[in-house]
Amino acid sequence: MAVALVTGAGSGIGRATARRFAADGHAVVCADLSEDAARDVAAEIAAAQGEAVPVTVDVADEASVARMVEAAVGWRGGLRIVVANAGAMVEGDLLSLTLADWNRALAVNATGAFLTARATMPHLVADGSGALVFTASTVALAGMKGVAAYAAAKGAVAALTRQLAADFAPRGVRVNAVAPGAVRTPLSESQFRARAADEAQFEALLAQVIARYPLPRWGRPEEIAEAILFLATDRSSWMTGQILPVEGGLLEVR
Numbered sequence: 674m675a676v677a678l679v680t681g682a683g684s685g686i687g688r689a690t691a692r693r694f695a696a697d698g699h700a701v702v703c704a705d706l707s708e709d710a711a712r713d714v715a716a717e718i719a720a721a722q723g724e725a726v727p728v729t730v731d732v733a734d735e736a737s738v739a740r741m742v743e744a745a746v747g748w749r750g751g752l753r754i755v756v757a758n759a760g761a762m763v764e765g766d767l768l769s770l771t772l773a774d775w776n777r778a779l780a781v782n783a784t785g786a787f788l789t790a791r792a793t794m795p796h797l798v799a800d801g802s803g804a805l806v807f808t809a810s811t812v813a814l815a816g817m818k819g820v821a822a823y824a825a826a827k828g829a830v831a832a833l834t835r836q837l838a839a840d841f842a843p844r845g846v847r848v849n850a851v852a853p854g855a856v857r858t859p860l861s862e863s864q865f866r867a868r869a870a871d872e873a874q875f876e877a878l879l880a881q882v883i884a885r886y887p888l889p890r891w892g893r894p895e896e897i898a899e900a901i902l903f904l905a906t907d908r909s910s911w912m913t914g915q916i917l918p919v920e921g922g923l924l925e926v927r
C-alpha cells in the first residue's frame with residue numbers, strides 16, 4: 674500500500690484529498706497545524722476502513738517539517754505521494770499590506786511548500802515512482818483584487834512546481850500543481866465573513882463571487898481532491914510541471 678502525505682489535511686481541500694486517497698487504497702499521513710483536526714480526519718478515514726495516521730506540523734517551521742517527514746517515513750517505511758496543500762489566506766492590496774502580512778503570506782504558502790518539498794523529495798526519489806502535488810491557486814495565473822501577498826506566494830509555488838519538475842524528472846519524480854478557483858471552505862468563508870457586517874451581506878458577497886464563474890457555483894473540496902489524485906497517480910503518468918486549473922471555467926471561458 675503506497676503512502677501519501679497530505680499537509681493541511683485537517684480541513685477543506687486537504688481533508689477531502691486525504692479521504693479521497695484513502696478511498697483509492699492509499700495509506701494516508703494526515704498532517705495539520707491543528708492536532709485535533711489531524712486526529713479527526715485520520716479517525717474518519719479509519720472508521721471508513723481506510724489507513725491513516727495523524728501528524729501535527731507547522732509547515733513554515735523547518736524542524737517541525739523534519740519531524741513530520743520522520744514520522745511519515747517511519748510509519749510504513751516509505752513515501753510515494755506528497756500533497757503540499759497547507760495554506761492560509763492573507764488579504765490586502767499593496768497599500769494596506771504590512772511587512773508582517775507579507776511575511777506571513779510567504780511563510781505558510783511559499784516557504785511551507787518549499788520546506789515540505791525539500792524534506793520529502795529524497796524519499797520520493799527513493800520510491801522510484803514518486804509524485805509531488807502542490808496546491809497553488811488561480812491567483813497564481815491571473816490578477817485578482819486585494820490579495821497581493823497571497824498571490825505572490827502562490828506565484829512562487831507555481832514557479833517552484835516547474836523548477837522541481839525540471840530538476841527531478843530525470844530522477845523519476847513528477848511535480849505538478851492544482852490551481853483551484855473559489856472553493857467553499859473555512860479559508861474562503863473567513864475571507865468574506867471578515868468583510869461582511871451581517872449574514873445578509875455575507876451571502877451577498879458569496880453570490881458576487883460565483884457570478885463571475887462560467888459554471889456559476891462554488892467549487893467543492895472533493896472536486897479539487899479528484900484533480901490532485903489524478904496528478905499524484907499513474908493516471909497522469911506523462912505529465913509534469915503542469916499547473917492544472919480547476920475553476921469552473923473562470924480563467925479561460927468568456
Ligand SMILES: NC(=O)c1ccc[n+]([C@@H]2O[C@H](COP(=O)([O-])OP(=O)(O)OC[C@H]3O[C@@H](n4cnc5c(N)ncnc54)[C@H](O)[C@@H]3O)[C@@H](O)[C@H]2O)c1
Binds near residue numbers: 687853859860
Ligand atoms: N478555498 C479556496 O477557495 C482556495 C482556492 C485556491 C487555493 N486554495 C488553497 O488550497 C489549500 C487548502 O485551502 P482550504 O481552502 O482547504 O483551507 P482550509 O482553511 O479549509 O484548510 C487549510 C488547512 O491548512 C492548515 N494549516 C494552515 N496553516 C498551516 C501550517 N502552517 N502548517 C500546517 N497546516 C496548516 C489549517 O489548519 C487547515 O486545516 C491552501 O493552500 C489554499 O491556499 C484554496
